[in-house]
Amino acid sequence: MSATETAIASAEAHSAHNYHPLPVVVASAEGAWMTDVEGRRYLDLLAGYSALNFGHGNRRLIDAAKAQLERVTLTSRAFHHDRFADFCTRLAELCSMEMVLPMNTGAEAVETAVKTARKWGYRVKGVPDGMAKIIVASDNFHGRTTTIISFSTDPEARADYGPYTPGFEIVPYGDLTALREAMTENTVAVLIEPIQGEAGVLVPPAGYLPGVRELTRERNVLFIADEIQSGLGRTGKTFACEHEGVVPDMYVLGKALGGGVVPVSAVVSSADVLGVFKPGEHGSTFGGNPLACAVALEVIAMLRTGEYQERAAELGDHLHRELGLLAGGGAVEAVRGRGLWAGVDIAPALGTGREISERLMEERVLVKDTHGSTIRIAPPLVISKEDLDWGLDRLRAVLSA
Known part of the structure; x- marks a missing residue:
């Protein structure tokens, strides 16, 4: 052989x-x-x-990783480390937002976005406990955890993993009328990919993303953009949302943020949204570790040049x-x-x-x-x-x- x-x-x-x-x-x-x-x-x-x-x-990313490997790779979030503040600050600036919640994988970041939206819905919007709804698009791909595949329309991703997590409404991708009709007083977020990758690189109709932005503002609903694949330079802009002049309430990032060196993901949003978390309510042992932050900081610096x-x-x-x-x-x-x-x-x-x-x-x-x-x-x-x-x-x- x-x-x-x-x-x-x-x-x-x-x-x-x-x-x-x-x-x-x-x-x-x-x-x-x-x-x-x-x-x-x-x-x-x-x-x-x-x-x-x-x-x-990539030599810049490998050098950044090597330099950090010689210093410290993991502290857990039980302690501060000297790369964390810079990472959060620079990533928030890149996104024109205020706060960052770092995780490791894309699926973890999506799970974090779901938890954030629900907690915001209960603490800020005033949705009755246990009634929060999140609207998603058909043919989506946001990850493979039990909760995420609960709102997948792909039989291969979803079959044989029930019972499924409730609280999600699925509407056709690119259909603003369906999105409007699905919204209720208990809707806390709309979670979509600005371009659907796994579905075959589907670009929504012109005006769809601005329409989502307008609807979510009108109804006091969070617009969550999953830019795990589409973000960080892939489409010719830092974020795919920029092609239509749209800024969501929350970015979900991953993949390229780790430069192909280490897994790094993050949820980036305003202080009003991410401020709903208090110590002990969410976390990750490896999320925001020094090695990840060092590599991601170099990624951010590379993207800032344009x-x-x-x-x-x-x-x-x-x-x-x-x-x-x-x-x-x-x-x-x-x-x-x-x-x-x-x-x-x-x-x-x-x-x-x-x-x-x-x-x-x-x-x-x-x-x-x-x-x-x-x-x-x-x-x-x-x-x-x-x-x-x-x-x-x-x-x-x-x-x-």
Whole structure:
């Protein structure tokens, strides 16, 4: 057996089969390229679902992590540490907000947002105890905890995990009329992705996000934007909400905030909203740890220059222009997205999204499928135009074959 086959066989034998990875075994990576255990190089057009916005092994982020590793990595929140205040201050400034509640993973941040909204609803809005409702959108993906999958419409994510957590109302994504009709006096929040990633990089209709903002203000309801995938430069802006001039009441962040080095997530909001928490009411042993803060501070500093957002916008225009030429030719049925992020619907006659991903892997390009016939393209923001074009050439070759 080859080194690849041996590693895959061992993984299949000793790990739960909750993922179906492509049959490649990565051993090292740099920038937009990954190398497998047998020395083959692959162009990464997935970037860890946006966790690697700044590329593999980014020197600024690695140096920040190394420097912190030599000092202190964990204190728990039982004590202050010297990176925490700067992290919270700089992230709040980046979001034009006031307070930060750090966690580790995206799902933890969404859970934190849910708890925040409910507590705000009871303590501030005056919703009767146990009656708080949060409105979400169909085809959402916010994580995989028991509470979060309770408001998922994806059968694979939801089946066999009941009983489910109540308190959520699901409406069609992009439908302001349905959202308005779902609101009641007990509605405490609307939780949506400004662009739905797992659903196939779905961009809502123009005017939808401003409409959500207006409705939530009118009804004294929190607008929570899950920017875990769409935020921190991916779409050509710091946040996807910015494309329509919208500022929500709360950002939910993760993935790229840790630079692909450590898991870092956060809920960012106003003092009026996050101020509902008192000591002991919510927390995390690793949330806001010194190593995470050191890396995230470097991520924030990189984003403050605007160069990564500008690069995502410019290369994103090129990406969508080239993908648009494929649409309507029989091989590609539709292309969606914004910035360096695209969902490409492959004509079913050519194969499933999984099959196209496997063929691209054979051409040394790595993408990932979703929802049957769709592949997602989300390269690191540091990718060169030449490498991006090389990957697009491989896609054309696979589709034409």
